[in-house]
Amino acid sequence: MDGIENNVKKLLEDIAGGNPFGENVTLVAAVKFQTVQDINRAVSAGITDIGDNHVQEFKEKYASITGNPRRHFIGHLQTNKVKYLIGKTDLYHSVDRFALAEEISKRSENAGIASDVLLQVNIGDEQSKGGFSYEEALKAYKVLLNMPSLNPKGLMAMLPFTDDTALLKKLAAKMRALFEKVKDTDGGAQFLSMGMSGDFRLCIDAGSNMIRLGTSIFGARNYN
Numbered sequence: 001m002d003g004i005e006n007n008v009k010k011l012l013e014d015i016a017g018g019n020p021f022g023e024n025v026t027l028v029a030a031v032k033f034q035t036v037q038d039i040n041r042a043v044s045a046g047i048t049d050i051g052d053n054h055v056q057e058f059k060e061k062y063a064s065i066t067g068n069p070r071r072h073f074i075g076h077l078q079t080n081k082v083k084y085l086i087g088k089t090d091l092y093h094s095v096d097r098f099a100l101a102e103e104i105s106k107r108s109e110n111a112g113i114a115s116d117v118l119l120q121v122n123i124g125d126e127q128s129k130g131g132f133s134y135e136e137a138l139k140a141y142k143v144l145l146n147m148p149s150l151n152p153k154g155l156m157a158m159l160p161f162t163d164d165t166a167l168l169k170k171l172a173a174k175m176r177a178l179f180e181k182v183k184d185t186d187g188g189a190q191f192l193s194m195g196m197s198g199d200f201r202l203c204i205d206a207g208s209n210m211i212r213l214g215t216s217i218f219g220a221r222n223y224n
């Protein structure tokens with residue numbers, strides 16, 4: 001068996017028990033820089049959801065992906081590129097500002113569809129990352145709820161790159177607490193998308209129910 005198949009099988013077994021809140025955990029394969037062949041391998045090995053970062057890559061590979069996985073967009077998204085994703089994306093994870101939410105809402109309305117989105121929270125208050133602050137997130141979520149043709153489905157966060165496990169656990173727990181508040185406001189909120197290859201176990205233990213993994217499925221990325 002090749003590496004990708006083994007990795008997928010092990011990861012799916014690893015998350016099969018769900019999170020401590022009794023929720024299933026969805027594994028989204030982060031496919032940036034991966035070949036169509038490797039993505040299709042991962043899907044045949046059991047991956048049900050794939051997530052892109054770059055619109056150009058998404059467009060180039062879109063029609064060549066087999067097995068009909070659900071499509072996620074997980075990367076920073078420029079408003080002028082939303083039009084290429086409308087109707088082809090099952091869940092937008094990275095809604096990090098109102099202008100983007102408005103553009104997805106407007107384009108969805110024009111297309112006669114509704115789009116599912118997550119609100120991105122900059123939980124580590126990092127300059128390098130997008131997203132609403134922890135303090136403004138709940139209020140912002142309510143704004144999104146009132147936009148036409150937009151279905152907010154929960155929250156997304158990226159934890160800081162640090163090996164300070166205590167800090168990571170604290171931030172992950174804060175995200176879960178915020179997700180509980182969101183669920184009190186919005187019965188439709190289902191997903192807390194949090195966890196990458198380096199921190200997904202910690203995130204699941206804190207209550208994440210959707211993780212986005214690249215390296216642990218495909219190995220180290222080749223950026224060429």
Ligand SMILES: *Cc1c(COP(=O)(O)O)cnc(C)c1O
Nearest residue numbers: 030074196197198212213214215
């Ligand atoms: C690349 C990426 C991931 C996956 O990262 P790995 O560390 O390779 O698992 C997850 N989320 C986002 C937003 C990404 O850009």
